[in-house]
Amino acid sequence: MSNSDGRAASDYQAASGGPAASALERLVSELGDLVATGHRPDDPAQLGALLTLAVRLYSGGSENPYGPAELAELKLTPTEACTAAAALLHAQSLTPFEFAVWFSNSRVDATRRQEQDGQEQR
Numbered sequence: 001m002s003n004s005d006g007r008a009a010s011d012y013q014a015a016s017g018g019p020a021a022s023a024l025e026r027l028v029s030e031l032g033d034l035v036a037t038g039h040r041p042d043d044p045a046q047l048g049a050l051l052t053l054a055v056r057l058y059s060g061g062s063e064n065p066y067g068p069a070e071l072a073e074l075k076l077t078p079t080e081a082c083t084a085a086a087a088l089l090h091a092q093s094l095t096p097f098e099f100a101v102w103f104s105n106s107r108v109d110a111t112r113r114q115e116q117d118g119q120e121q122r
Contacts, residue, residue, distance in 0.1 A: 024057075051084065 031050075041047055062070050074081070089099055 051087070055088065 059065055064070060076084075085099075089096070
């Protein structure tokens with residue numbers, strides 16, 4: 001899988017149990033501490049860079065970013081999720097219609113159909 005900037009998904013995956021995984025775990029912990037204390041960066045570019053890297057890690061580091069296990073780890077409020085999604089769509093000059101087309105033709109919908117088919121067969 002290749003991302004829009006041409007980098008392969010494997011470029012974003014940390015080696016499990018290796019130094020990269022430890023560094024990522026440390027960064028996530030430190031970011032969690034910053035959020036918990038109410039820290040807000042003064043520079044909007046920092047937030048943009050952080051969101052960009054987080055999205056690249058998420059989209060490139062998961063075999064199924066729409067799977068139940070992956071989605072269960074997204075612990076956001078609906079407002080937080082919509083704010084981030086809208087910012088990402090605006091940054092790419094995408095409309096809600098274009099997103100709906102992606103959503104209905106993507107693995108999101110395919111995963112949901114597979115889950116429904118599995119439940120119907122039981």
